[in-house]
């Protein structure tokens with residue numbers, strides 16, 4: 001598990017390169033997280049300035065440095081900038097559990113990109129990070145995210161009523177999904 005956080009783990013898949021997110025990616029992160037359709041089921045309103053993206057990149061850097069999680073930038077091996085992000089948060093070293101989060105620029109939706117990215121980081125989570133359980137909490141109407149998780153083998157565990165307070169969305173219900181190392 002210690003090696004998982006020594007230096008940032010770059011992961012390559014058939015079409016993708018998953019790498020560290022830098023401050024130079026702020027415009028790309030802003031472009032994605034300022035989209036209404038991306039923020040619709042997110043814990044934040046759509047970004048209105050690049051400074052919010054810079055702040056988020058700083059948080060992702062902090063969680064890696066402090067071994068709380070890993071957020072990868074998703075790029076296409078064929079070239080170009082960041083098209084999305086994905087990764088682990090709330091890594092709990094005692095319980096060997098972490099949450100998973102992700103978002104993708106809408107023009108790349110429904111091409112299997114996130115399935116490919118998450119398959120690789122799930123392997124990393126259960127392998128190098130030694131996780132026993134990976135969980136995802138999703139708004140009940142987020143069909144794309146639910147299909148994605150179900151396709152990856154996640155199990156629906158139940159509804160958490162008014163579980164979190166998400167800014168202008170107020171208190172939101174979340175559905176808890178999990179994937180266990182023993183059941184993947």
Ligand SMILES: CC(C)(COP(=O)(O)OP(=O)(O)OC[C@H]1O[C@@H](n2cnc3c(N)ncnc32)[C@H](O)[C@@H]1OP(=O)(O)O)[C@@H](O)C(=O)NCCC(=O)NCCS
Pocket residue numbers: 037038039041042102103104105108109110111112113114115116137138139142143144145147148151
């Ligand atoms: C959720 C999200 C990352 C999915 O990424 P993606 O690359 O389009 O997903 P994939 O192409 O790998 O598709 C995975 C599965 O979901 C299905 N799916 C994807 N989008 C869908 C949609 N809008 N409606 C119905 N099914 C959908 C796909 O058909 C596929 O199922 P299949 O294998 O049975 O065909 C993307 O929609 C997104 O960025 N949404 C906004 C951010 C967000 O909601 N993040 C998650 C918060 S919990």
